[in-house]
Amino acid sequence: MLRGLTRGRAAPLVLVSTLLAVGSAACAGGTPEPSSPAPLSTASATSPASSVLPTASATPREDLNLASLGWYEVLDVSDTSGNSERTLVFGSLAGTLTGQVALGSRHPGDIAGGVEPYAWQGPQATGIYGDGQVVVWGRDGMLGRIEILDVATGDMTTLIEVNDAVQVVAADEELEAIFFITVDEASRAPTGIWQVPAGGGAPSRFDYQVGRAPVDGAHHYRLGVSDDASLLVVQAGDETATVIDTITGATVQLEPGGPFLAFAGDELVAMTARDPDGRGDVAFFDTTSGNGRVVARSVDAATVLATSEGPTLAILRSSPGEARAFEVSIVSSNGGERVVYVQDPTRIGQLLAQPDRYAIGAELPLGWVLLGTSFLPWIDAPGWAPKNGEDTDPPLMVDIETGQLVRLGPFR
Amino acid sequence: MLGCLTTTYREGIPVRRLVPICLSLVLALGVQVGELRAADDQSDATFAESVAFRQNFGLAADPATVRAVNGDPANRRAEFPVPLAPAEFAEMSRRIAMEDQMAALEVASEKLPGFAGHWIDQPAGGVIRIAFVGGAERHRPALAALVPPGAQLALVDVKYTLADLEGVDARIRSDVDALIAQGINVGHYYVDVTRNKVVVGVRNPGDAVDAALTALYGDVVVTEISNPAPTGCTSRENCIGPPLRAGISGAPAGTALAYRCSIAFLVHKNAATQWLTAGHCAQTVAPSTTSPCPASYCWYHAGNSSWGIGKIYGTCWPSCNYSDAARAGNINTTYASHKVYQSGNANGVSVTVQQGYNADDIGDYVCLNARKAEAWRCGYIQSIATMCYEGDPCTLWFLEQRFANYASQYGDSGGAVHSAIITSGVRAYGVHSGCTNLVNGVCQGYGVYSHIYRIGQELGVSVCTVTNPCSGG
Numbered sequence: 001m002l003r004g005l006t007r008g009r010a011a012p013l014v015l016v017s018t019l020l021a022v023g024s025a026a027c028a029g030g031t032p033e034p035s036s037p038a039p040l041s042t043a044s045a046t047s048p049a050s051s052v053l054p055t056a057s058a059t060p061r062e063d064l065n066l067a068s069l070g071w072y073e074v075l076d077v078s079d080t081s082g083n084s085e086r087t088l089v090f091g092s093l094a095g096t097l098t099g100q101v102a103l104g105s106r107h108p109g110d111i112a113g114g115v116e117p118y119a120w121q122g123p124q125a126t127g128i129y130g131d132g133q134v135v136v137w138g139r140d141g142m143l144g145r146i147e148i149l150d151v152a153t154g155d156m157t158t159l160i161e162v163n164d165a166v167q168v169v170a171a172d173e174e175l176e177a178i179f180f181i182t183v184d185e186a187s188r189a190p191t192g193i194w195q196v197p198a199g200g201g202a203p204s205r206f207d208y209q210v211g212r213a214p215v216d217g218a219h220h221y222r223l224g225v226s227d228d229a230s231l232l233v234v235q236a237g238d239e240t241a242t243v244i245d246t247i248t249g250a251t252v253q254l255e256p257g258g259p260f261l262a263f264a265g266d267e268l269v270a271m272t273a274r275d276p277d278g279r280g281d282v283a284f285f286d287t288t289s290g291n292g293r294v295v296a297r298s299v300d301a302a303t304v305l306a307t308s309e310g311p312t313l314a315i316l317r318s319s320p321g322e323a324r325a326f327e328v329s330i331v332s333s334n335g336g337e338r339v340v341y342v343q344d345p346t347r348i349g350q351l352l353a354q355p356d357r358y359a360i361g362a363e364l365p366l367g368w369v370l371l372g373t374s375f376l377p378w379i380d381a382p383g384w385a386p387k388n389g390e391d392t393d394p395p396l397m398v399d400i401e402t403g404q405l406v407r408l409g410p411f412r
Numbered sequence: 413m414l415g416c417l418t419t420t421y422r423e424g425i426p427v428r429r430l431v432p433i434c435l436s437l438v439l440a441l442g443v444q445v446g447e448l449r450a451a452d453d454q455s456d457a458t459f460a461e462s463v464a465f466r467q468n469f470g471l472a473a474d475p476a477t478v479r480a481v482n483g484d485p486a487n488r489r490a491e492f493p494v495p496l497a498p499a500e501f502a503e504m505s506r507r508i509a510m511e512d513q514m515a516a517l518e519v520a521s522e523k524l525p526g527f528a529g530h531w532i533d534q535p536a537g538g539v540i541r542i543a544f545v546g547g548a549e550r551h552r553p554a555l556a557a558l559v560p561p562g563a564q565l566a567l568v569d570v571k572y573t574l575a576d577l578e579g580v581d582a583r584i585r586s587d588v589d590a591l592i593a594q595g596i597n598v599g600h601y602y603v604d605v606t607r608n609k610v611v612v613g614v615r616n617p618g619d620a621v622d623a624a625l626t627a628l629y630g631d632v633v634v635t636e637i638s639n640p641a642p643t644g645c646t647s648r649e650n651c652i653g654p655p656l657r658a659g660i661s662g663a664p665a666g667t668a669l670a671y672r673c674s675i676a677f678l679v680h681k682n683a684a685t686q687w688l689t690a691g692h693c694a695q696t697v698a699p700s701t702t703s704p705c706p707a708s709y710c711w712y713h714a715g716n717s718s719w720g721i722g723k724i725y726g727t728c729w730p731s732c733n734y735s736d737a738a739r740a741g742n743i744n745t746t747y748a749s750h751k752v753y754q755s756g757n758a759n760g761v762s763v764t765v766q767q768g769y770n771a772d773d774i775g776d777y778v779c780l781n782a783r784k785a786e787a788w789r790c791g792y793i794q795s796i797a798t799m800c801y802e803g804d805p806c807t808l809w810f811l812e813q814r815f816a817n818y819a820s821q822y823g824d825s826g827g828a829v830h831s832a833i834i835t836s837g838v839r840a841y842g843v844h845s846g847c848t849n850l851v852n853g854v855c856q857g858y859g860v861y862s863h864i865y866r867i868g869q870e871l872g873v874s875v876c877t878v879t880n881p882c883s884g885g
Contacts, residue, residue, distance in 0.1 A: 076797035077806060078815065082849030082857045084797070108849050108857065116794075217794045218775035237775060259773075276764065276839060278771020300769040318769055320880075323868035348869050351769060357796075358812075374811050376798065377733050385807040387733060
């Protein structure tokens with residue numbers, strides 16, 4: 001059993017968060033090579049906190065208009081003949097499948113000597129930004145093209161075309177600035193980190209030189225942007241995360257041990273190294289000093305939500321003893337936890353959406369969290385076959401303040 | 413399907429001599445066992461297979477007839493694994509239709525006093541036999557109207573009711589450890605309604621053992637030899653153990669070598685110990701815990717009818733979202749383990765932990781432990797995506813499959829995917845499903861496996877590990 005978890009009810013959860021102090025953070029502002037990351041070390045514990053699950057019978061919010069809220073997903077499907085297709089599907093949370101866009105395909109002959117074609121790197125889409133917009137790259141083999149899709153209308157506009165191949169793209173919350181990493185198509189070595197206004201214009205290149213190792217199926221980069229576009233983070237796998245000041249070019253090296261999740265204000269939220277069972281801690285890193293502090297221990301998944309009070313951490317913990325049991329909690333900056341969702345262990349629930357892991361996103365109102373790692377089983381439209389078992393819950397939106405649940409789909 | 417009923421057995425390591433009574437079993441073997449359809453997935457029946465099939469179903473099996481029927485290409489039909497003459501095809505089709513219409517008869521008979529089991533006597537021509545204690549014929553008026561058209565019903569007088577047999581079976585279950593301690597090396601036990609007996613398989617048969625068992629349980633018990641092949645573990649096709657372990661061969665009884673699957677980790681299912689395999693290998697689920705064997709839901713190590721390893725109790729094929737997996741059992745205390753196969757290691761290697769949700773990533777090192785190679789085959793996760801197994805547009809798929817560049821072949825389906833050895837054991841990662849490009853039985857693309865966390869969710873199981881061991885039962 002999870003600590004404090006009982007069937008159908010949530011008991012107070014207790015968490016001891018540990019403050020991690022980082023030694024002198026080595027900054028390498030504007031230099032082309034990364035500096036050595038500062039090691040994390042354990043310092044002292046902060047006071048524990050606890051809370052209880054809010055009532056699920058709360059009055060629905062009057063301002064919740066699902067038809068105005070978009071979603072998207074990149075479906076990456078392989079078959080038994082060696083063919084793969086990647087398709088961007090999108091619609092509204094009210095249950096519509098507005099459209100789909102073919103991103104690329106791959107066939108057995110495309111894999112030479114076990115090496116994937118370059119175009120088959122990364123998810124090729126990210127979002128949702130601004131007013132329901134998804135950024136798309138590398139569609140139809142146009143490796144240097146970045147486009148913007150409006151999920152409400154299906155309109156797609158080309159933002160920019162560059163000479164090198166685009167490996168990954170990220171943008172600020174309002175889609176005012178877009179950042180991307182390019183790779184030499186022949187050598188697959190990174191060629192630069194760039195910024196371009198969402199409204200168009202010439203891209204500007206950062207001085208910081210992302211690593212030299214060629215990009216391949218198992219080695220590519222994550223890119224993240226703070227809400228105000230003042231900070232950028234780049235990370236290869238679970239390696240060093242480099243935070244770049246987008247104004248000055250100054251850099252800070254962090255080594256969380258696991259993947260970064262997102263910025264929360266001017267802090268970077270990241271997972272630490274995993275335990276043998278795969279669970280890790282979540283830490284907040286000060287991007288100026290490099291100091292880090294663990295706010296949640298031994299979690300399976302985590303994500304950063306937008307709320308009226310600013311970015312907020314949501315975590316998921318599964319139960320080692322009950323295969324289907326898990327709970328989702330909100331974590332305050334001091335490590336206090338409040339359970340907002342408890343899965344009925346007799347049913348198969350939807351897990352916390354992981355934007356860094358699965359190319360899926362939804363345009364959520366402030367203070368809501370998405371449970372669901374794919375919309376595919378609930379797409380009921382020509383060309384798709386819905387497959388949702390009787391004991392499987394559909395994707396859910398959960399209001400972290402009231403506990404209100406909104407079941408999503410089917411999407412037609 | 414109860415219409416296939418010949419015997420009931422439960423628990424332990426059940427064994428049953430090869431008597432493919434149920435037509436649905438025979439039909440299943442050609443299409444449900446082995447990895448997903450490969451280009452070379454042909455099921456040419458051998459002469460010996462034809463003879464065996466014909467004997468089991470009461471068809472002419474003399475060499476001249478078999479050669480004549482097999483020699484005519486028109487007699488090869490997709491519905492059956494061996495060629496059949498037109499009249500034989502019609503007869504077998506009649507029996508299939510009969511099986512589909514037996515539910516009412518089965519249900520009614522089970523409610524009558526003295527009920528002792530029902531089965532189809534296929535060698536006798538597909539005769540439906542129902543056994544009762546205390547005068548079977550007295551029930552004919554109640555049952556006659558429920559017999560499927562054209563079918564023959566035979567009522568059989570026996571000494572023990574099914575409840576009696578199952579009661580003894582339950583007693584043996586609780587006694588098995590004590591029996592072994594007394595020197596009676598029980599390998600399996602099951603209820604055989606065709607003989608109206610509880611059969612106990614022992615590795616040290618003899619008059620003394622027979623006498624001891626009769627003294628304990630009466631004449632309802634008979635013995636047979638258990639595990640006649642060498643005990644222990646010498647290869648993936650000969651590794652019943654104990655203990656049972658992941659990475660060895662498994663299939664319904666009599667499955668030819670080419671079409672067997674692999675089995676994966678032993679798991680907790682509530683209080684029972686079960687094991688995993690691929691869902692597409694195990695598409696047919698036992699209707700209940702008392703469902704009879706042999707049938708397509710009854711599995712055996714290496715398809716050897718002396719090495720029963722239980723029934724398929726749950727499958728994800730095709731309805732689950734994330735897992736091409738199935739669970740089966742139950743496994744008794746003698747055979748329960750948290751081990752995986754390692755060539756040359758009679759004890760196997762322990763599973764130390766089950767990987768959690770989100771715990772792996774592209775680039776992680778993973779190893780396939782399955783029957784088509786003695787060694788573990790290792791590689792790196794290349795992507796996490798959806799695998800489509802049927803249709804264009806796709807109608808049968810699984811989300812969040814791991815695509816890894818370890819070597820695999822037809823027949824590896826259901827094998828265990830785990831870490832390399834880390835601190836004296838391996839970490840359970842998943843169950844091997846298939847390949848993105850299978851050419852002539854050899855994977856030319858990526859191996860595909862379902863993640864163990866999702867399997868745990870969808871099948872309601874957790875892996876037996878060093879710290880969370882399975883006790884059997």
